[in-house]
Every structure is written in structure tokens, then in C-alpha cells.
Amino acid sequence: MYGAIFDLSWLSLLRSAMACFFTGTAIKLMDDFIDVPCDRIIGKRTLAAELKEAALPYALAALSLGMTANPAWAVTLFWASYSIGMRGDLTRPLSLGLTGWQEALVLGLPAVLVFGWQEMVTSWAAIFALQAMDDLRDQREDQLTGADNWAARWGTVETALAAVLAVTISAYLNLSKFVLVLLTGMVIVIIQESGTRTGGQACD
16 A cells, blocks of 8 residues: 555656646747747847747647646646736737736636646746746846846846745745746756857847
8 A cells, every 4th residue: 555655656746747847848938939039139049949930839749748747737837837928918908909917817717716726826936936036047138138027127136035935935835846847947948948059149
């Protein structure tokens, strides 16, 4: 009995890690695909820039693998990334005629109803923390390209405090999720940006 429980726990951990990795891969590909024009300004090359239009089908394939591994984590992590990615469009009408916060609400309510508030909150807090840390790291670069950056908008100290709060909430409610999101996020960045070049050379 103990061995069966132990095996199941490791299997569950592996599935959760796969969900984080594949969902994170999809998010990173889509985010970099959107940022290609900004990246060209500083001569930055990403996997999405190399794949061009093929980046989106590959992102969808990765997301489907994440959902196969752990639907609750994949869906809530993707929704959290989508809503946080609209941080600059919360009050602006988007392609469907809804504002950013309205689209976030339309996606968020079903996720909460299906997977529960804690699953949604932990995913949102984990993604918020990663985004805040990424903005702190890329503050100078984002200022050059004009990309939205919390550290530039709120201040370095304020963004750091917001990141600490998000980390605390995520770790308190589900430590394993936060650790897996953080670790797989680092792996994804290393893999996808291993061929990145900077220095002012425009993309082909």
C-alpha cells in the first residue's frame, strides 16, 4: 500500500511538472511571437522569431500536451498568463469588443467554477511573481523597446515587494506548484533563449 501511494505521488509530481513545462513553453512561444517587432529593435533573436508563423501551431501543440498531463494546472496557468499579459489593455477594447478586464473575467469565472478558487489563485500568484521578477530583470531593456514593464511603471522597490507578496501567497497555498513553475520557467527560458543574440543587429 505504501509503495503504491509513493509511486502515485511521484507520478502525480511528474505529470504536474510536465504540465508546467509544456504550458510554459506555449506561453513563452506566444509571448515572444507577439514581441518580435520589439525584439528587432534591439537585435534580439528568439525561438519564436526563428519559427515565424509556425510558432503559434507549435505553441498550441505544447499547450495540448500540458493539458493532457494536468488539465487543472495547464488551464489555470495559461489563463493567468493571458490575463497578466493584458496588463496594458485592461480598459482598452480588444479585437472581440471586450476590454482586457472583461476578457479576463470571461476566462477566469469558468476556470474558478471548474477547478476551484485555490487552483486559480495559486496559478495567478505564481505567474504574477514570475512576471514581476522578469520585469525587474528586463527593466532597462524594456525601456529601450517601449515594452510595458511594471518596474518602470511602479518602481523597482514596489515591484519587488509585489513579487514577494505573490511568492508568499503562492507558496503558502501550494508550494509544489510554485517551485515547479519557477524551475520549469527557468529551464524554458534557457532552452528557448540559448540562441538569443543582442547587440543592435536587426532580425532577418
